[in-house]
Amino acid sequence: MKKMLRFVLLLLVVLGIAAGAGLWKVRHLADSTLLIKDETIFTLKAGTGRLALGEQLYNEKIINRPRVFQWLLRLEPDLSHFKAGTYRFTPQMTVRDMLKLLESGKEAQFPLRFVEGMRVSDYLRQLRDAPYIKHTLKDDSYASVAAALKLENPDWVEGWFWPDTWMYTANTSDVALLTRAHTKMVAAIDKAWEGRAEGLPYADKNQLVTMASIVEKETAVASERTRVASVFINRLRIGMRLQTDPTVIYGMGESYNGNLTRKDLETPSAYNTYVIAGMPPGPIAVPGEASLTAAAHPEKTPYLYFVADGKGGHTFNTNLASHNRSVQDYLKALKEKNAQ
Numbered sequence: 001m002k003k004m005l006r007f008v009l010l011l012l013v014v015l016g017i018a019a020g021a022g023l024w025k026v027r028h029l030a031d032s033t034l035l036i037k038d039e040t041i042f043t044l045k046a047g048t049g050r051l052a053l054g055e056q057l058y059n060e061k062i063i064n065r066p067r068v069f070q071w072l073l074r075l076e077p078d079l080s081h082f083k084a085g086t087y088r089f090t091p092q093m094t095v096r097d098m099l100k101l102l103e104s105g106k107e108a109q110f111p112l113r114f115v116e117g118m119r120v121s122d123y124l125r126q127l128r129d130a131p132y133i134k135h136t137l138k139d140d141s142y143a144s145v146a147a148a149l150k151l152e153n154p155d156w157v158e159g160w161f162w163p164d165t166w167m168y169t170a171n172t173s174d175v176a177l178l179t180r181a182h183t184k185m186v187a188a189i190d191k192a193w194e195g196r197a198e199g200l201p202y203a204d205k206n207q208l209v210t211m212a213s214i215v216e217k218e219t220a221v222a223s224e225r226t227r228v229a230s231v232f233i234n235r236l237r238i239g240m241r242l243q244t245d246p247t248v249i250y251g252m253g254e255s256y257n258g259n260l261t262r263k264d265l266e267t268p269s270a271y272n273t274y275v276i277a278g279m280p281p282g283p284i285a286v287p288g289e290a291s292l293t294a295a296a297h298p299e300k301t302p303y304l305y306f307v308a309d310g311k312g313g314h315t316f317n318t319n320l321a322s323h324n325r326s327v328q329d330y331l332k333a334l335k336e337k338n339a340q
Contacts, residue, residue: 046084086170116163116288132170159283212287212295217246229298242273250284
């Protein structure tokens, strides 16, 4: 009887030690950091159970003890409520941190940068290349974009998407992102249109955006934008052609190879403002907020000409003779710079 009692006591001690060791392993795993060395994107599919999650984490080399992981979920059931989604794991995360993240449903955010001065076609290419985007557009034609977004004016696509860094989660659709960018741009254009200066020669909002896009492409100097806009407004008012190179380049489409020749300037197109009178038929790029403001509130100046000054800005003139001298000064400065 005594032997049996000693055996039972010994067995209880052994079991106690084993249980303690097991509990230590569970706690050690919970407080240990993930095996990853870099940020890792992890996608948890809907309907994934505790066993499948452990196997997935082990197979993707995020944890190294799947059985102990299962015991952790049993001993701490509050950690077993995870939501489907795509998450960002970091090397400093513990297993407990990871499980709390999966419970929170705070999915990874991905950035997509739409830059002012680019075309909507550039944005569409970026969308095609962006990770974790759900592609629903049948193609990247402007007509398809207009149809998918149900635009009130189907021809008003170029220039009508707000340039910004847009954050999105996995499986966000291309149309959803474009809708956000379009909605914000419409609001900005409406504000600029309602508050515009009196007497500007714009027939509609799209012409305001067109002018803003020309200003955007002509100068990167913020302080010059309203002055550049004034030159084009002054030309429109006296019936003088705009004669701006970026419109010619836009009209050339894919045939533009980086060099603009005299022949290009003389070749007619709907956007060649050396040939056509007045405004081109639409925007040539996506304008930023500063260019929209410049188009809505141009300076009041007598200028009809401007040319690069070789220092990053432009020289403005009221007459052709002065303009030609400024052109010669620019060419001389450019020659000297290239000779260095």
